[in-house]
Amino acid sequence: MxxxxxxxxxxxxxxxxxxxxxxxRYWHPVAVAQELTDQQPTLFVRLLGEDLVLFKDKSGRAGLLADHCSHRGASLLYGRVEERGIACAYHGWLYDCEGNILETPPERNDAIMNSVKHTAYPVQKLAGLYWAYLGPLPAxxxxxxxxxxxxxxxxxxxxxxxxxxxxxxxxxxxxxxxxxxxxxxxxxxxxxxxxxxxxxxxxxxxxxxxxxxxxxxxxxxxxxxxxxxxxxxxxxxxxxxxxxxxxxxxxxxxxxxxxxxxxxxxxxxxxxxxxxxxxxxxxxxxxxxxxxxxxxxxxxxxxxxxxxxxxxxxxxxxxxxxxxxxxxxxxxxxxxxxxxxxxxxxxxxxxxxxxxxxxxxxxxxxxxxxxxxxxxxxxxxxxxxxxxxxxxxxxxxxxxxxxxx
Ligand code: FES
Ligand SMILES: [Fe+2]
CATH class of the missing domain: 3.90.380 (Naphthalene 1,2-dioxygenase Alpha Subunit; Chain A, domain 1)
Structure with missing residues (x-):
């Protein structure tokens, strides 16, 4: 007891x-690798109570970002994957796999791009699965x-x-x-x-x-x-x-x-x-x-x-x-x-x-x-x-x- x-x-x-x-402190399996395709390049992932979006950009890199956009919170599950990352569907903020903000349409806001970092976690693929690590770096x-x-x-x-x-x-x-x-x-x-x-x-x-x-x-x-x-x-x-x-x-x-x-x-x-x-x-x-x-x-x-x-x-x-x-x-x-x-x-x-x-x-x-x-x-x-x-x-x-x- x-x-x-x-x-x-x-x-x-x-x-x-x-x-x-x-x-x-551990890597966790989060998705079946085959489920992330060119036709469906984003997947919702909840791990350890954190809501995340797994995606594959058009250059083939996989990323795992916090679900809610840093702008005003729309889900990145509906983002458009591009060559350089994923763009939020709502106003187009563009994120790379490390959570850097590369674009802030409709205007270019350097202050935000230089100071805001979106939550991003390392991902790798092994044995038919994607794996994620949510702990302190280095992983x-x-x-x-x-x-x-x-x-x-x-x-x-x-x-x-x-x-x-x-x-x-x-x-x-x-x-x-x-x-x-x-x-x-x-x-x-x-x-x-x-x-x-x-x-x-x-x-x-x-x-x-x-x-x-x-x-x-x-x-x-x-x-x-x-x-x-x-x-x-x-x-x-x-x-x-x-x-x-x-x-x-x-x-x-x-x-x-x-x-x-x-x-x-x-x-x-x-x-x-x-x-x-x-x-x-x-x-x-x-x-x-x-x-x-x-x-x-x-x-x-x-x-x-x-x-x-x-x-x-x-x-x-x-x-x-x-x-x-x-x-x-x-x-x-x-x-x-x-x-x-x-x-x-x-x-x-x-x-x-x-x-x-x-x-x-x-x-x-x-x-x-x-x-x-x-x-x-x-x-x-x-x-x-x-x-x-x-x-x-x-x-x-x-x-x-x-x-x-
Ligand atoms: S809520 Fe994502 S760009 Fe505005
Ligand atoms: Fe059993």
Whole structure:
């Protein structure tokens, strides 16, 4: 159970908030690259509570500007892209990708052009997506995770609609292995039927391990038949495991889920395909634009079941009312990791997973040829390459989760 202040500290994403400042140290996916075309050269983006317009000018450069024009506030979404940038549709103020004002029709106002700078953020394109950085300069690099930088065809899956809930409850789910045996017991690809719907398949999973790894937390579900299954939580909000699921904080009460991976080119296969394969999921609720309880969540697939759980925890989960149990211990550890890194930012230090070396080697989150630190293998016979870390198998004192199951 948290205090309201602790909950706000972990969840709020606006500029000047503790988590908002932490999140402003990372690059975030903001749009599917293919959606920005010559026919549609502007896209609206909301990220970390900021309203922005992504555009591609006629020289091919991409920019990300604050939505409201610095003149009198019309949206730049309706601006005309030109060779040198984007011109506001209302009176034609012309902005370049850095937010410089190049023209102020109907008159030329040098004082404004020299003194006013429109909010502009760095953008780059990688793995079929545009990425944005809203923090202090110089910007770090997008960490070269294996699932982003392999040679091959990028694959992007976009969840529609955007989730009507805070980002943090989505990522708590990443270190919550017990729910899989209960919530997902009747997902449509389950082959077995549980003997008991209350316990689902939980008795097939006698134990779990969590340990800190250089980029976050690894979790492992140990099955009664001797197999196990592992997934990394990659700081600050990625679920890894072959590809990666990003939970992008749109604002305090909305989260954009986008999966991305680059399928490795096959030996002797075709040349790298630049164009990503993009899939949009069906709406997961009916009607799709309403919130609980004025909509009905679909409960067929694992994803839909997760979305039901996340959205119905309330727009921002109220952690002043929760009662954590021992199996929630990794959630406590994850909150601590988040607080540790919020404090690092407050001290002026770089938080976890901020990488500044452009030549940083590829970060192996799968580790095809390595065993993890305890020597375990996944149920798919594919070990992860994690060699360091601290096992988190001890009860967490003072957190209300001190008894075992
Ligand atoms: S409101 Fe944009 S130019 Fe006037
Ligand atoms: Fe799940």
């Amino acid at each position: 948290l205090t309201q202040e602790q909950n706000d500290r972990l969840t709020r994403v606006g500029r000047g908030t503790p988590a908002g400042e932490l999140l402003r 770090p690099c997008i960490p070269p995770y294996d699932f982003l930088v392999r040679e091959g065809t990028p694959r992007v899956t976009v969840t529609r609609p955007v989730l009507d809930c805070n980002w943090f409850q989505c990522i708590e789910n990443t270190v919550d292995p017990t729910h899989a045996a209960i919530l997902h017991q009747d997902a449509e690809n389950r082959r077995a039927v549980p003997v008991n719907t209350t316990r689902g398949f939980i008795d097939d999973e006698p134990s779990f391990d969590f340990w800190r790894v250089p980029f976050g937390i690894m979790k492992r579900r140990n099955f009664a038949n001797g197999e196990s299954d592992e997934h990394p939580f990659i700081f600050p909000y990625i679920l890894g495991g072959g590809g990666a699921l990003y939970r992008v904080p749109v604002d305090d009460t909305h989260t954009w889920c986008v999966s991305v991976s680059v399928r490795p080119r096959e030996e002797g296969g075709e040349d790298e395909v630049e164009e990503a394969v993009v899939t949009y999921t069906e709406p997961f609720k009916d009607p799709p634009d309403r919130m609980h309880p004025f909509t009905r969540m679909k409960m067929n697939t694992i994803r839909q079941q997760d979305f039901m759980a996340w959205e119905t925890q309330r727009p921002i989960a109220d952690r002043t009312l929760e009662h954590l149990s021992f199996s929630d211990r990794a959630i406590v550890a994850m909150r601590r990791l988040m607080v540790e890194n919020i404090e690092k930012v407050e001290r002026g230090e770089d938080p976890l997973c901020v990488i500044r070396d452009p030549d940083h080697p590829v970060i192996d989150t799968i580790g095809a040829n390595n065993l993890n630190q305890t020597g375990g293998k996944t149920g798919r016979g594919r070990p992860y390459g994690i060699t360091t870390g601290t096992l988190m198998d001890q009860p967490l004192k003072g957190t209300g989760v001190e008894s075992g199951r």
